[in-house]
Amino acid sequence: MTRPVGAASHGAEVRPRAQGGRAPDVFSRDGTVAMREFRDSDAVDFAIVGTGCGGGVLAAKLAEAGFSVVALDAGPFWRPLADFASDEREQDKLYWLDERVSGGEDAIELGSNNSGRCIGGTTVHFQMVSLRFRPEWFKARTKLGYGFDWPVDWRTMWRYYAEVENACKISGPISYPWGPPRGRYPYRAHEVNAAGLVLARGAEALGVAWAPTPLCTVSAPHGKSPPCVYRGLCKIGCSTNAKQSVLIAFIPRALAAGAEMRDLAMVGRVETDGNGRATGVHYHRSGEWRFQRARNVVVSGYSIETPRLLLNSASPQHPDGLANSSGAVGRYLMVHSNHAVWGEFDEEIRWYKGPPSMACCEHWNYVDDHPTKDFFGGYSFMSQGPLPTDFATSMVTNSGVFGMDLRRRMANYNRMAGLKIVGETQPQAENRVTLADEADEFGIPRAHVAFSYCDNDKRLYRHSLTFMRRMLAAAGGRNIFETESTAHLMGGCRMGLSPDDSVTDADGRTWDVPNLFVCDGSLMPTASGVNPAMTIMANSARIADRIKALAAAGDL
Amino acid sequence: MAHVSNTRRTTSRFALGDVLAVAGLGLAAAVVIGARARRPSVRAKTVPAAPEAALAARRVRDGAAILGASVLLDSAMEHYRGRFHNAAMYLAPATAAISIAAALAEPRRERLETPLRIGHALALTVGFAGLGFHVYNVAKRPGGFSWNNLFYAAPLGAPGALVLSGLLGLASEAPTGLGRERHRDDEHWTERYGEEGRFLAAVAGASLLAETAEVWLLHFRGAFHNPAMYLPVSLPPAAAASLLAQAIAPRRGSRAFARLSLRATAVLGFAGTGFHIYGVQRNMGGWRNWHQNALAGPPTPAPISFTGLALAGLAALDLIDAAGKPNR
Numbered sequence: 001m002t003r004p005v006g007a008a009s010h011g012a013e014v015r016p017r018a019q020g021g022r023a024p025d026v027f028s029r030d031g032t033v034a035m036r037e038f039r040d041s042d043a044v045d046f047a048i049v050g051t052g053c054g055g056g057v058l059a060a061k062l063a064e065a066g067f068s069v070v071a072l073d074a075g076p077f078w079r080p081l082a083d084f085a086s087d088e089r090e091q092d093k094l095y096w097l098d099e100r101v102s103g104g105e106d107a108i109e110l111g112s113n114n115s116g117r118c119i120g121g122t123t124v125h126f127q128m129v130s131l132r133f134r135p136e137w138f139k140a141r142t143k144l145g146y147g148f149d150w151p152v153d154w155r156t157m158w159r160y161y162a163e164v165e166n167a168c169k170i171s172g173p174i175s176y177p178w179g180p181p182r183g184r185y186p187y188r189a190h191e192v193n194a195a196g197l198v199l200a201r202g203a204e205a206l207g208v209a210w211a212p213t214p215l216c217t218v219s220a221p222h223g224k225s226p227p228c229v230y231r232g233l234c235k236i237g238c239s240t241n242a243k244q245s246v247l248i249a250f251i252p253r254a255l256a257a258g259a260e261m262r263d264l265a266m267v268g269r270v271e272t273d274g275n276g277r278a279t280g281v282h283y284h285r286s287g288e289w290r291f292q293r294a295r296n297v298v299v300s301g302y303s304i305e306t307p308r309l310l311l312n313s314a315s316p317q318h319p320d321g322l323a324n325s326s327g328a329v330g331r332y333l334m335v336h337s338n339h340a341v342w343g344e345f346d347e348e349i350r351w352y353k354g355p356p357s358m359a360c361c362e363h364w365n366y367v368d369d370h371p372t373k374d375f376f377g378g379y380s381f382m383s384q385g386p387l388p389t390d391f392a393t394s395m396v397t398n399s400g401v402f403g404m405d406l407r408r409r410m411a412n413y414n415r416m417a418g419l420k421i422v423g424e425t426q427p428q429a430e431n432r433v434t435l436a437d438e439a440d441e442f443g444i445p446r447a448h449v450a451f452s453y454c455d456n457d458k459r460l461y462r463h464s465l466t467f468m469r470r471m472l473a474a475a476g477g478r479n480i481f482e483t484e485s486t487a488h489l490m491g492g493c494r495m496g497l498s499p500d501d502s503v504t505d506a507d508g509r510t511w512d513v514p515n516l517f518v519c520d521g522s523l524m525p526t527a528s529g530v531n532p533a534m535t536i537m538a539n540s541a542r543i544a545d546r547i548k549a550l551a552a553a554g555d556l
Numbered sequence: 557m558a559h560v561s562n563t564r565r566t567t568s569r570f571a572l573g574d575v576l577a578v579a580g581l582g583l584a585a586a587v588v589i590g591a592r593a594r595r596p597s598v599r600a601k602t603v604p605a606a607p608e609a610a611l612a613a614r615r616v617r618d619g620a621a622i623l624g625a626s627v628l629l630d631s632a633m634e635h636y637r638g639r640f641h642n643a644a645m646y647l648a649p650a651t652a653a654i655s656i657a658a659a660l661a662e663p664r665r666e667r668l669e670t671p672l673r674i675g676h677a678l679a680l681t682v683g684f685a686g687l688g689f690h691v692y693n694v695a696k697r698p699g700g701f702s703w704n705n706l707f708y709a710a711p712l713g714a715p716g717a718l719v720l721s722g723l724l725g726l727a728s729e730a731p732t733g734l735g736r737e738r739h740r741d742d743e744h745w746t747e748r749y750g751e752e753g754r755f756l757a758a759v760a761g762a763s764l765l766a767e768t769a770e771v772w773l774l775h776f777r778g779a780f781h782n783p784a785m786y787l788p789v790s791l792p793p794a795a796a797a798s799l800l801a802q803a804i805a806p807r808r809g810s811r812a813f814a815r816l817s818l819r820a821t822a823v824l825g826f827a828g829t830g831f832h833i834y835g836v837q838r839n840m841g842g843w844r845n846w847h848q849n850a851l852a853g854p855p856t857p858a859p860i861s862f863t864g865l866a867l868a869g870l871a872a873l874d875l876i877d878a879a880g881k882p883n884r
């Protein structure tokens with residue numbers, strides 16, 4: 001686990017900071033802001049488990065609508081200005097590193113590359129690439145012949161993308177080359193760094209479009225956030241607050257609107273009564289198990305922890321786990337293949353400067369008929385700027401280089417550039433989360449994650465490697481080599497049109513338990529060829545509005 | 557593998573403090589030299605002009621000097637940021653210093669006339685050359701004249717300020733009648749002032765519009781995140797429009813508005829400097845981290861150029877006014 005460096009940050013990992021009517025002021029080094037607190041015995045309108053793209057956005061919008069909200073997160077409540085160090089190992093404290101069991105033919109690595117554990121969720125260390133779905137993907141089955149249809153219309157989603165992009169003050173290009181018009185991004189795109197210009201050069205050489213990546217970090221001051229300083233430590237947590245993570249963009253809103261944030265509160269079980277309705281959540285905080293009563297429960301723990309919690313909340317009425325009459329809880333888990341090509345260049349690039357992915361190419365997300373396109377789905381790819389330890393680790397694990405060879409390669413670190421995909425994988429029932437036999441320190445069964453690529457997934461990433469190799473060479477790259485990994489999680493509790501094969505309806509309301517909702521990345525029926533955060537946030541903003549409408553109609 | 561041993565960045569030879577110190581000295585020297593030549597000695601034959609005209613010409617040249625000062629400091633900082641990687645980058649602040657001295661000096665018929673004119677012409681030429689360099693810098697990047705390059709590559713508008721400084725310097729010769737015989741008994745002198753005033757109004761008005769375009773681009777880049785950022789893209793164009801209206805048809809009635817809007821634009825130059833100082837403070841570390849934020853934040857020497865242009869515009873109005881007065 002974590003080796004504490006700063007005394008301040010170590011305290012945050014063992015002692016809750018949000019209590020006594022105060023919560024950390026994320027824009028200060030040691031200040032606090034007022035926080036409304038609820039008693040465990042208060043049946044709050046909503047108990048939300050998790051505070052990332054799903055839970056954080058929902059908490060803010062529901063509290064602003066006047067509901068009483070308690071949001072619980074297993075992780076600490078950081079003040080980035082004081083707690084984040086420019087040190088890769090120190091920042092391991094942001095990841096969900098509790099042991100999970102990973103299996104399947106292509107067992108995925110779990111931790112820094114897919115799960116965060118703190119107030120603000122994974123967005124605290126995400127890489128800020130803020131893309132929208134291609135509209136057809138919301139009807140992937142009917143329009144493109146693979147995966148599933150979403151129970152949502154793309155035009156509705158388009159509106160909510162705009163809402164969350166504005167809340168996060170996304171800095172994006174004036175005109176985006178792909179997809180229908182999306183209005184002007186709230187802030188202007190950042191200056192593309194040298195690593196991004198490599199992608200640009202390659203794209204121009206190959207005759208495909210490229211764009212400065214829309215990024216979730218501000219290019220000009222916004223509120224108490226200074227503009228980005230381009231130091232490139234985004235993936236280990238931004239210590240300036242330029243990054244508009246959920247911790248910065250939504251949690252202060254939620255607190256101001258009267259939501260309570262409970263940090264270091266691990267939820268172990270959702271309780272249901274004899275009627276099969278949820279009554280609240282059991283959570284562990286400050287060394288003891290407690291029970292928060294709630295009229296409605298929302299699970300927003302992301303694609304592994306959400307199914308794990310539902311499966312662990314089985315009751316006589318729900319013997320296979322909560323909301324699992326369809327058997328779909330934990331299934332159709334997806335990742336993004338994250339294959340990459342890397343090359344050496346004559347000129348100095350210093351790719352660690354600036355956010356890691358400042359230029360992107362969605363060409364293969366929007367091409368359906370092409371002689372080389374032998375797969376369903378799509379992929380985007382971005383320029384790269386891995387931090388040194390991260391890059392060295394990936395070279396060791398992928399190509400086994402070590403010793404002098406590794407040293408020689410790392411000496412070239414400042415003259416390297418790379419391209420990495422966000423590659424769509426197909427939803428497969430057997431890629432799933434189940435409960436392992438072992439239990440964690442709280443006595444909760446650990447998650448078992450099984451993942452295997454299907455043939456289509458493999459054709460897709462092979463296609464990308466061929467294409468990106470050509471592009472990197474066209475941009476002047478030499479000694480090109482490849483690595484593979486995965487990123488992001490999608491699905492695991494998908495929403496759908498029928499209780500037979502999905503966990504929730506379009507509102508995130510579980511088919512089986514009317515006052516139990518899911519609201520996070522696990523709802524996603526398909527993975528898409530773009531990074532998921534904006535889609536998850538937009539979907540959560542939409543669900544918040546749906547919940548308000550249901551409440552207004554007396555249907556909660 | 558030829559590069560393996562050479563992964564260190566060659567750091568700039570000087571620090572920002574050095575550059576600012578040199579720029580400051582250059583500014584001071586230019587002001588001292590220019591000011592000495594400002595008060596003509598009793599024996600020197602100064603240019604014959606009516607007091608209003610002499611005053612107006614002085615104002616135009618003060619405006620040019622302010623523009624020069626803005627260019628001197630701004631280009632010193634921005635070119636330092638570009639690590640003076642091309643020797644030509646030293647030319648901008650150096651020429652701006654010359655332009656300041658030339659603008660502050662008072663033209664005298666027998667001696668100073670030509671050197672001053674050369675000074676202004678130099679600013680004009682170097683400004684245009686700079687424009688060329690900056691256009692090339694934008695065009696050669698991937699994406700060409702894309703928004704991203706217009707925002708972040710060498711700014712097209714910046715060398716324009718040097719052009720304007722030289723242009724105003726040259727234009728300031730008109731009311732003093734330099735290079736032309738003018739006698740106080742010339743019965744058409746008031747008409748001449750009217751023409752020259754209108755010419756100056758056109759120059760100052762067009763310059764204000766050009767400057768506004770540059771400000772719009774950069775404030776758009778900053779997403780107009782502070783509503784005050786709309787001021788310098790609305791007030792100066794209003795002033796420019798009223799100036800251009802005077803250039804086309806000098807009507808006394810609308811001159812009051814022109815004067816008001818120009819005075820406001822002059823004040824805006826100072827207010828803008830204040831806003832930019834605040835803007836730097838909003839960057840990570842604020843002014844405590846001045847050696848990075850003075851470069852990363854909004855350019856503090858830039859807004860004052862509006863004051864310079866507004867002075868030239870006010871001078872134009874003075875001339876037009878003078879033309880309307882009864883002959884002495």
Ligand SMILES: Cc1cc2nc3c(=O)[nH]c(=O)nc-3n(C[C@H](O)[C@H](O)[C@H](O)COP(=O)(O)OP(=O)(O)OC[C@H]3O[C@@H](n4cnc5c(N)ncnc54)[C@H](O)[C@@H]3O)c2cc1C
Nearest residue numbers: 050052053054074121122127128129267301305521531533
């Ligand atoms: C390194 C990295 C880079 C990324 N880069 C990008 C990117 O550039 N663009 C993009 O769009 N996406 C990116 N992502 C993905 C994106 O961050 C996630 O998809 C998104 O944050 C998921 O949102 P969520 O709300 O579903 O879950 P999360 O944000 O993970 O939030 C879940 C929260 O629930 C808490 N929790 C879970 N279980 C419990 C429990 N039982 N009790 C209490 N709390 C619990 C967790 O502590 C966590 O804080 C990146 C992810 C990673 C890891």
Ligand code: SF4
Nearest residue numbers: 228229231232234238
């Ligand atoms: S590069 Fe920008 S977003 Fe990334 S950590 Fe630094 S300031 Fe934050």
